[in-house]
Amino acid sequence: MLDQSQLDLPFLPFLLATIIKMIAMFTLYMVSVAYTTYAERKISAWIQDRHGPNRVGPFGLFQVLADGVKNFMKEESMPGGVNKPLFIIAPALAFIPALTAWAVIPFAAPLPTPWGRVDMVVADMPIGFLFTLAVTSLGVYGIVLAGWASNNKYALLGGLRASAQMVSYEISMGMATVCVLLVAGNVSLTKIIDQQVFMGWNVLVLSVASFIFLVAAFAETNRVPFDLPEAESELIAGYHAEYSAMKFSMFPISEYANMITASGLFVTLFLGGWDIPLTSWDNFGPFTVGKFTATFAMFVAKVIFLVFFYIWIRWTLPRFRYDQLMSLGWKVMLPTALAYVVIVASAMLGLDMAGLARGKLFGLAMFGLNIVLLIVLFFILDRGRLVSPAASRLDRARLQHLRSQAPSRATLNPKEIR
Amino acid sequence: MAINVKIMDRPIREVSYVRATLSGLALTLKHMVDPHKVTLQYPEEKWDISPRWRGTHRMLTTEDGQAKCVACGLCPTVCPANCIKLVPGEDEAGNRYPLVFEIDEFRCIFCGYCQEVCPEEAIHMGRHYENAEFNRERFVYDLERLTAQTHPVSELWDPADPRGE
Numbered sequence: 001m002l003d004q005s006q007l008d009l010p011f012l013p014f015l016l017a018t019i020i021k022m023i024a025m026f027t028l029y030m031v032s033v034a035y036t037t038y039a040e041r042k043i044s045a046w047i048q049d050r051h052g053p054n055r056v057g058p059f060g061l062f063q064v065l066a067d068g069v070k071n072f073m074k075e076e077s078m079p080g081g082v083n084k085p086l087f088i089i090a091p092a093l094a095f096i097p098a099l100t101a102w103a104v105i106p107f108a109a110p111l112p113t114p115w116g117r118v119d120m121v122v123a124d125m126p127i128g129f130l131f132t133l134a135v136t137s138l139g140v141y142g143i144v145l146a147g148w149a150s151n152n153k154y155a156l157l158g159g160l161r162a163s164a165q166m167v168s169y170e171i172s173m174g175m176a177t178v179c180v181l182l183v184a185g186n187v188s189l190t191k192i193i194d195q196q197v198f199m200g201w202n203v204l205v206l207s208v209a210s211f212i213f214l215v216a217a218f219a220e221t222n223r224v225p226f227d228l229p230e231a232e233s234e235l236i237a238g239y240h241a242e243y244s245a246m247k248f249s250m251f252p253i254s255e256y257a258n259m260i261t262a263s264g265l266f267v268t269l270f271l272g273g274w275d276i277p278l279t280s281w282d283n284f285g286p287f288t289v290g291k292f293t294a295t296f297a298m299f300v301a302k303v304i305f306l307v308f309f310y311i312w313i314r315w316t317l318p319r320f321r322y323d324q325l326m327s328l329g330w331k332v333m334l335p336t337a338l339a340y341v342v343i344v345a346s347a348m349l350g351l352d353m354a355g356l357a358r359g360k361l362f363g364l365a366m367f368g369l370n371i372v373l374l375i376v377l378f379f380i381l382d383r384g385r386l387v388s389p390a391a392s393r394l395d396r397a398r399l400q401h402l403r404s405q406a407p408s409r410a411t412l413n414p415k416e417i418r
Numbered sequence: 419m420a421i422n423v424k425i426m427d428r429p430i431r432e433v434s435y436v437r438a439t440l441s442g443l444a445l446t447l448k449h450m451v452d453p454h455k456v457t458l459q460y461p462e463e464k465w466d467i468s469p470r471w472r473g474t475h476r477m478l479t480t481e482d483g484q485a486k487c488v489a490c491g492l493c494p495t496v497c498p499a500n501c502i503k504l505v506p507g508e509d510e511a512g513n514r515y516p517l518v519f520e521i522d523e524f525r526c527i528f529c530g531y532c533q534e535v536c537p538e539e540a541i542h543m544g545r546h547y548e549n550a551e552f553n554r555e556r557f558v559y560d561l562e563r564l565t566a567q568t569h570p571v572s573e574l575w576d577p578a579d580p581r582g583e
Binding site: 378 | 434435436437439442443445446447451454455456457459
């Protein structure tokens with residue numbers, strides 16, 4: 001099934017436009033991935049009161065090229081006992097899903113051409129979001145296979161951690177997006193953007209879902225504070241411990257690619273995609289080149305902000321302990337997401353029954369509900385010790401007793417532990 | 419659970435992840451926008467090294483360009499790393515001079531005893547630290563090389579002025 005706007009375009013121009021979009025997006029994407037590594041190094045340096053790379057080219061901008069050349073020139077070692085086919089294909093498997101998922105993300109307002117309107121999305125799939133959900137789940141294969149094929153205990157542990165973590169957080173991520181699909185009434189990302197134009201951005205309409213999605217996206221991309229698969233202090237480098245040269249380089253590349261894709265998804269689902277806030281001139285036809293440029297710039301700005309947020313978080317927070325990671329995923333995020341789905345569904349049903357049309361007022365009502373829910377959520381989160389502290393393994397009554405004695409004795413006898 | 423885990427009833431402001439995260443983000447952002455950086459741009463900028471910095475050696479010379487060394491043999495004797503090779507010679511007038519004077523800078527521990535013990539103030543430690551070479555043989559400094567060094571020499575510790583003021 002093709003979208004109406006695509007039918008406007010005859011087959012040959014459609015093919016040509018798609019190929020041009022593919023090449024342009026691929027180039028842009030790869031350059032962005034490369035420069036995200038540069039941004040990470042620069043921002044981490046600034047946060048740590050350093051300068052960062054500043055020797056190769058102006059402001060060190062060619063550092064990325066130098067790194068690329070270095071990685072290609074390096075010796076590739078093949079450790080003994082590796083599963084060769086998997087060992088070689090794993091880096092590619094880690095990278096391809098991130099790139100593929102980008103295909104369905106709309107990145108600008110449609111561009112008018114002499115042959116008709118060209119939608120600024122590489123593949124405007126009607127199943128949109130389900131496709132990204134399916135494809136991004138495949139990303140774990142690269143990491144797990146890399147860990148498995150390496151014939152290294154630490155690498156295997158990293159791969160195992162990655163699989164457990166990604167499976168756990170994918171559920172909360174999916175649940176968070178169920179709310180988006182409920183509100184939009186559609187799974188096409190283009191339609192989701194349209195809904196946000198009419199109702200207000202989902203980050204306001206579905207604040208809790210956006211929070212859950214953001215946290216889950218961090219876990220999905222294996223970024224700090226969820227970078228347990230490559231926890232260098234515990235597992236050397238985790239799943240890529242045995243890789244070298246360009247094969248190793250593919251893993252950081254895929255990490256940054258995943259980061260950009262996750263940012264793009266978050267922007268599309270919760271930050272209105274290419275919609276320019278507080279105005280509506282950009283959302284409706286007739287579309288012009290100017291509108292295309294403005295909306296594309298807006299989209300890029302939003303993605304850059306989110307990528308910056310990723311990096312900012314990385315250089316701020318320490319890594320979770322593994323049991324904390326699991327209890328956060330299963331005991332906090334999943335129940336919250338499930339409860340939120342129920343709340344959103346009931347609220348929508350209630351608002352529909354109250355006769356409120358889907359529009360700005362509807363969004364406002366949802367926003368009010370979300371403010372209340374956010375206050376409740378953060379009040380609970382603020383109590384601390386949700387994420388499996390040492391005290392969680394004690395009887396509540398016993399803990400109370402111990403705490404009452406805290407001034408006199410601050411330590412615990414092993415016999416007192418359940 | 420490990421033995422002797424402390425279970426203390428801390429106030430909420432100390433156990434809250436939310437507040438800790440937010441204050442952490444604020445802190446890192448503050449450092450990010452702070453233009454003051456601690457990095458020293460090394461090849462362009464360098465630290466001011468101490469006047470008593472003990473780096474690679476230098477042999478001082480008299481006005482006519484001859485090494486001040488009289489080949490008394492005190493520095494190879496005092497050298498704890500045994501890195502100084504000295505073969506004394508004597509001219510017609512009975513003046514001693516070093517036929518061979520080599521310092522293996524790889525063996526040297528830069529203690530500065532040679533400078534302290536030298537009666538003629540000939541051998542000195544230098545205030546210098548950029549010694550990279552392409553092969554190991556280049557690190558054995560002979561007399562010619564030692565006299566050709568131009569970097570400033572280090573000062574000895576003065577008991578009357580222990581802080582070097």
